[in-house]
Amino acid sequence: QVQLVESGGGLVQPGGSLRLSCAASGIGFRFNLMAWYRLAPGKQRELVASSTTGGTTNYRDSVKGRFTIARDNAENTVVLQMNSLKPEDTAVYYCHANHGPLNYWGKGTLVTVSS
Numbered sequence: 482q483v484q485l486v487e488s489g490g491g492l493v494q495p496g497g498s499l500r501l502s503c504a505a506s507g508i509g510f511r512f513n514l515m516a517w518y519r520l521a522p523g524k525q526r527e528l529v530a531s532s533t534t535g536g537t538t539n540y541r542d543s544v545k546g547r548f549t550i551a552r553d554n555a556e557n558t559v560v561l562q563m564n565s566l567k568p569e570d571t572a573v574y575y576c577h578a579n580h581g582p583l584n585y586w587g588k589g590t591l592v593t594v595s596s
Contacts, residue, residue, distance in 0.1 A: 483507045483585050485576045489560075490590030497594070498564045503576030503587055505557040512578040515552050515559040519572035520589075529574070530561060543569075566594045 516531035530550040576587035
């Protein structure tokens with residue numbers, strides 16, 4: 482059974498940093514794409530950043546220059562380094578992995594940016 486397990490969320494002050502990690506287990510192949518999504522109260526789920534096996538990355542405009550996604554293809558892990566955090570970054574962050582028609586989601590980790 483494929484599982485994605487996130488870690489690294491928590492409470493941080495504005496301007497601070499957090500590092501989210503996602504580890505996949507129960508698979509025998511490399512995901513084509515791994516990504517981070519977030520869901521904030523009263524908002525729709527949105528893509529934060531993604532990374533393909535080939536190394537192509539994509540970021541939503543509001544996090545460009547502040548967040549960095551990196552993955553270890555061999556281990557099927559992905560991390561999201563978040564710097565200069567803002568209150569509007571507060572959300573539950575979900576790890577997502579895709580391989581063709583297969584999509585997997587983690588249970589999410591809460592990030593709260595508040596003073």
